[in-house]
Amino acid sequence: MALLEIDNIHTYYGNIHALKGISLNIEKGEIVTLIGANGAGKTTTLRTISGLLKPREGTVKLNGEDLAQYKAHEVVYKGISMVPEGRGVFARLTVTENLEMGAYSRSDKAEIQRNMERVFTLFPRLKERRTQVAGTLSGGEQQMVATGRALMASPSILLMDEPSMGLAPVLVELIFDIIQQINKEGTTILLVEQNALMALGIASRGYVLQTGQIVLSDSAENLKKNPTVQKAYLGME
Amino acid sequence: MQSLKRFSWTDVFMWVVGAALLTLIVVGSYLTLQQGKYTTVQWFDLAVFGLAQGSVYALIALGYTLVYGILRMINFAHSEIFMSGAYIGFFVATSMQRSGFLRENPVLGIVFIFLTAMTTSAILAILLERIAYRPLRGAPRLVPLITAIGASFFLQYTFRGLFGTQNRAYPEIDFIRGAIPLFGSFQIQKIQLIVIIAAALMMAALAFFVQYTKTGKAMRAVSEDKSVAALMGIDVDKIIVRTFVIGASLAGAAGVLYCFMFRIVTFYMGFIPGLKAFTAAVLGGIGNPPGAMLGGLFLGIFESLGPTLFLDGLGIPAPYQLKDVIAFTMLVMILIFRPTGILGERLSKTKA
Ligand SMILES: Nc1ncnc2c1ncn2[C@@H]1O[C@H](COP(=O)(O)OP(=O)(O)OP(=O)(O)O)[C@@H](O)[C@H]1O
Ligand SMILES: [Mg+2]
Numbered sequence: 001m002a003l004l005e006i007d008n009i010h011t012y013y014g015n016i017h018a019l020k021g022i023s024l025n026i027e028k029g030e031i032v033t034l035i036g037a038n039g040a041g042k043t044t045t046l047r048t049i050s051g052l053l054k055p056r057e058g059t060v061k062l063n064g065e066d067l068a069q070y071k072a073h074e075v076v077y078k079g080i081s082m083v084p085e086g087r088g089v090f091a092r093l094t095v096t097e098n099l100e101m102g103a104y105s106r107s108d109k110a111e112i113q114r115n116m117e118r119v120f121t122l123f124p125r126l127k128e129r130r131t132q133v134a135g136t137l138s139g140g141e142q143q144m145v146a147t148g149r150a151l152m153a154s155p156s157i158l159l160m161d162e163p164s165m166g167l168a169p170v171l172v173e174l175i176f177d178i179i180q181q182i183n184k185e186g187t188t189i190l191l192v193e194q195n196a197l198m199a200l201g202i203a204s205r206g207y208v209l210q211t212g213q214i215v216l217s218d219s220a221e222n223l224k225k226n227p228t229v230q231k232a233y234l235g236m237e
Numbered sequence: 238m239q240s241l242k243r244f245s246w247t248d249v250f251m252w253v254v255g256a257a258l259l260t261l262i263v264v265g266s267y268l269t270l271q272q273g274k275y276t277t278v279q280w281f282d283l284a285v286f287g288l289a290q291g292s293v294y295a296l297i298a299l300g301y302t303l304v305y306g307i308l309r310m311i312n313f314a315h316s317e318i319f320m321s322g323a324y325i326g327f328f329v330a331t332s333m334q335r336s337g338f339l340r341e342n343p344v345l346g347i348v349f350i351f352l353t354a355m356t357t358s359a360i361l362a363i364l365l366e367r368i369a370y371r372p373l374r375g376a377p378r379l380v381p382l383i384t385a386i387g388a389s390f391f392l393q394y395t396f397r398g399l400f401g402t403q404n405r406a407y408p409e410i411d412f413i414r415g416a417i418p419l420f421g422s423f424q425i426q427k428i429q430l431i432v433i434i435a436a437a438l439m440m441a442a443l444a445f446f447v448q449y450t451k452t453g454k455a456m457r458a459v460s461e462d463k464s465v466a467a468l469m470g471i472d473v474d475k476i477i478v479r480t481f482v483i484g485a486s487l488a489g490a491a492g493v494l495y496c497f498m499f500r501i502v503t504f505y506m507g508f509i510p511g512l513k514a515f516t517a518a519v520l521g522g523i524g525n526p527p528g529a530m531l532g533g534l535f536l537g538i539f540e541s542l543g544p545t546l547f548l549d550g551l552g553i554p555a556p557y558q559l560k561d562v563i564a565f566t567m568l569v570m571i572l573i574f575r576p577t578g579i580l581g582e583r584l585s586k587t588k589a
Contacts (some may be wrong), residue, residue, distance in 0.1 A: 052464055088465040090458050101458050104451070105470030149267040153470065 001064050003028040003188055004049070004080075004157055011041075011048045017212045020212040021058070026157065031179070033199040033220070035233055036209030042192040045158045045209070049190075050082045051075035062157070076105045081155030085192075086184030087146040091135025096127050096144050098134050102152030111154065112147050119148035122178055125143055140171040147178065157188040164195045169188045176202055198234035200224050208233070247572045251573050253544065258566065261547065268550025278422050285542050289429035289498060291537015292436030296491035297514030298521070299443065300484030304526040307480050310380065314365055315488060317332030317392035318358045320504065321488025324396055326354030327407060334408035343412035358489030361392070361420050362481040373472070380540020396504040409502040425583035440488060440530050443483065447526065455460045458482055460524070475583040488570040509561065513540075516568040531579065540564045 002025040009018040013095055019041050026032050036042050049060055051072035058069045062078055069080065079121070081102075085113045090098050099119060103112045120127040122146040129137060134145050143163055150158055164172040172195065180202050183189050193199035200220040208216035208229060216226065223229050269275075294310050297319055304312045335338040339346040373381045393465045410494045413431055416424040447453040459466045459476045467473055493512060496502060521528025542561045546588065548556035 039395060071469040071472075072464075073470050073472045075292075076468060084465055084468065084470050088462055088468075090461045090465070092461060093454065093457060097454055099469070101452075101466070101469045102456060104455065149469070188464065 001139055002026055003063060004190070005059075005061040005064075005227055006049065006158030007059045007061070009045075009048055009060065011044055011053050011055045013044075016125070018212055019048065019055070022209070022212070022214055024207050024214065024217070026190055028156075028188055029183070031183050031191060031203045032204065033191045033196075033203035034209055035196040035199060035206060035207040035229075038194075039211075040209040041212040043161055044212075045083060046161050047083075047189070049159060064164065066190060068129055076153050076155075079156035079176055080155075080159065081153045081157070082159040083143075083146045083150045083161060083163060084124060086165070087139075087142045089134040089137070089142045089145045089149070091192040092133060094131050094133055095137070096130045098149050099126075099152050105153050112152070115152045115154060119151055120123075122151075122181065125147055129139075139166050140174075142170070143167060143171070143175060147175070147182075151182065152188070155187060157190065159190050159192075160165055161192045162194060163191075164186040164193065164198065172198065195227070197224075200236070250381055251449075255570060257302075258570065265547035265551045267551075269546055269548075270550070272550055274549065280542070281423055283545065284538060285425055285429050285433075287538035287541025288534060289426075290541060291517075291534040291539070292433050293491045293495050293510065293533075294514045294517045294537050295530045295533025296439060296487045296494070297510060298517040298533045299440070299526055300488045300530040301515055302521070302523055302526055303480050303484045303519040305518070306454065307477055307525070307554060308370070308374075308381075309524075310370070310381050311385065311515070311523075312365075312481075312484075313382070313389040313511075314369075314371075314392060316507035316514075317389050317396075317482065318362050318365070318485045318507075319488040319492045319495075319511060319514075320396065320507030321334055321392060321492075322354035322358035322485075322502070323334070323398065323492025323496050323506060324502055325357040326350045326489070326493045327405065328497060329353045329409050331497075334410070339408065339410055339412075343410060345499050347410070347412070348489055350403070351490055353494045354487035355486040358485040358492070359482045362485030363478060366481045371477075387503070393504055393507070395437055400504065402504065405502045406504055408498070409495045410497070413497060425555075428497055432498060435490070435494060439487060443487070443526070452479060453543065466584040516564060516571075519568065519576075520571050520578055525578070535579075536564060536567070539567065 004026040006022060006024045008021045008023050009019055010017065010021055022041070022045060023031075033047060034042050044053065048055050050177050051067060051070055051074070054068070062080060065078070067075055067078065090101060099116055101170055103115060106112050106115075126139060126144050126148060129141060134142060137145065142182050147160070147163065152180065163179070167175065179189060179191065191199055191203060200223055203220045206223045207214050208217065208223070216223065216229065218226065224234070238375040288395050300318070304310065304315070330339065333346050333349070365388055369384050370381055412567060413428045415427050417427055418424045419429065448454060450542060455466065456479070456555030457470045458469065459471060459473050463473050466476075513536060514533065517532035518529045519532070520536060520574045521530070526589065540560045540563055544560045547563070548559060553559070
C-alpha cells in the first residue's frame with residue numbers, strides 16, 4: 001500500500017473543471033515530482049490533497065485512510081504538511097511565531113523544541129533572524145520560513161508548491177539540497193515544480209500534468225529522456 | 238480625465254473645509270485660554286473625565302477592530318452587544334441592590350455584575366456569528382455589512398420589546414461614589430479612577446493574550462491568511478468565534494463601566510457609544526488593536542476638552558452640547574484625509 005494514494009479525483013472551482021480524473025501514488029520515502037505548464041492544475045492537486053479543496057469525485061487516501069471526512073485543518077494532524085505556492089508566510093508574525101504556527105497541531109513541547117532546533121540546523125539563517133517579522137525577510141528567507149514551518153508539524157509527507165519560484169540560482173540549489181536532506185531524514189516529498197530539470201534531478205519518479213489530466217508518468221530518468229518532456233518542459237528542441 | 242478633474246475639485250473643497258476647521262480650533266483654543274475663564278482644576282477634571290470616557294470607547298473599539306482584523310467586516314451589531322451586556326448587568330445590579338447584597342459585599346457584587354454582563358454579551362456574539370455571519374462568509378462584503386445592520390436593529394428592538402422604551406436609572410452603588418483628594422484642590426472621582434484602571438487592566442490582558450498565547454498568535458495568523466492558517470491545523474471557525482467572544486466580553490465590561498459612569502440604561506444606549514467607538518477604531522487604524530486603544534483614549538479626551546477649549550472662546554453658548562458634533566466631524570475628517578487612521582497602513586493588502 002502506498003503512503004498516499006490518489007484515485008481519479010475531479011476538482012472544480014464553481015463550474016471550472018480544474019482536475020479531470022487524476023490518479024497518483026507515492027510510496028513512503030520517495031521524492032515524486034509533479035510538473036506541468038501554468039494552469040495545468042498542479043496547485044489545485046496539492047490543495048485537494050491538503051483538504052483546502054474537496055474533490056467532487058475520487059478519493060485521497062493516506063495510509064489507506066480516506067481523507068474525505070477531514071477538514072483542511074484536520075488533515076495536517078494526519079501527517080500531511082504543505083509549503084504553499086508563493087510561500088504564504090505570516091508577514092506580521094516573527095520567524096519564531098511562524099514556526100510555532102507550523103507546530104500548531106503538535107502538543108508535545110519536547111517534540112516542538114526538537115523540530116525547532118532541526119529547522120534552525122537546516123536553516124542557520126533563520127536562527128539569526130528569529131525575532132524578525134517575516135514580511136521583512138528576503139524571498140529566499142521566506143521560502144526557508146515556509147519550509148521550516150511545514151516541517152514543524154512532523155509530517156510524514158511534505159507537499160511543496162514551486163519552492164524555487166522567484167529565487168536566485170544559488171538559493172534554488174540550497175533549497176533543493178535541503179529538500180534532499182529532509183527526504184533522507186525520512187520525510188516523503190511531493191514536489192511541484194516549473195523548474196522541471198532540477199525537480200527531475202532529485203526525484204525518483206515524476207508525473208506530467210496537462211490541463212487537469214496526467215499525460216505521462218514514469219521514472220525521473222526516463223522522463224528526462226522523453227522527447228515530449230524535453231520539448232515542453234526542459235526547453236530543449 | 239473627467240473623473241480626475243472632478244476628483245481634484247472635491248479634494249480642493251475638502252482641504253478648504255479641513256483648513257477652516259483647523260483654524261477654528263486654533264483660534265478658538267487661543268481665545269479660550271486667553272480669557273482664562275477656566276481654572277487648571279477644571280481642565281484637569283475635564284481631562285480625567287475624558288480619559289475615563291475614552292477608556293470605555295477603547296474597550297468597545299477593540300471589538301470592532303478585532304473582528305475587522307479577522308473578517309474584514311465591520312460588525313455594526315457590536316454596539317448592541319455592548320447594550321445587551323449593560324442591560325443584563327443592570328438587572329443583576331438592581332436585584333442585588335434590592336436584596337442589600339451590593340451594600341454588604343460591594344466588590345463581590347460588582348464582580349458579579351461584570352461576569353453576567355460579559356457572559357451575556359459573549360453568548361449573544363456567539364449566536365450572532367453563528368446565525369447571521371457565518372453562513373455569509375465568502376459573500377460579497379456588502380452583504381454581511383447589511384446583515385450586521387439588520388442584526389443591530391433586531392437586537393435593539395428585541396430589548397425594546399422585552400423591557401420597554403423607558404430610561405431606567407442605574408442603582409446607586411455607594412462604594413464607587415465620591416472623590417479621592419489629590420494634591421491642592423485637585424481631586425479625582427472614584428468611579429472615573431475605577432473605569433480607567435479597569436479598562437487599562439483589561440487592555441493589558443488583551444495585549445498579552447494576543448501577543449503571547451497560542452490562541453492569540455493563531456488569531457493574528459488567521460487575520461493574515463485563512464487558508465494558510467488552516468494548513469497549519471488552525472480551526473479558523475473556532476478562532477473567529479473566540480475573537481467574537483473576546484470583543485464581546487470587552488464590550489459587556491464597557492457596558493457596565495458606562496452604566497457606572499452615566500447611571501442610565503435604555504435599549505438605544507448602544508448607538509452613540511458604538512458609533513464613537515467605531516470612530517475611535519477608524520482613528521487608530523481599523524484592524525489594529527493598539528490603534529483602537531489609542532483612538533478611544535484620544536477621542537474621549539478630545540471630546541471632553543474640545544467643546545470648551547475650541548468653542549467657548551468663540552462665544553458659542555453651551556459648547557458642551559456640541560461634543561457629538563465634534564466627535565463625528567472628526568470621523569468624517571479622518572475618513573477623508575487619513576482613512577488608514579493614525580497608526581495607519583498596518584493593514585496593507587499586499588503581502589510579500
Ligand atoms: N480560485 C480559482 N477560481 C477559479 N479558477 C481557478 C482558481 N484557481 C485556479 N483556477 C483554475 O484552475 C486551473 C488550474 O490552476 P492551478 O492553480 O492548479 O494551476 P498550476 O498548475 O498550479 O499553475 P501555475 O504553474 O501557474 O501555478 C487553471 O485553469 C486556473 O485558472
Ligand atoms: Mg500553481
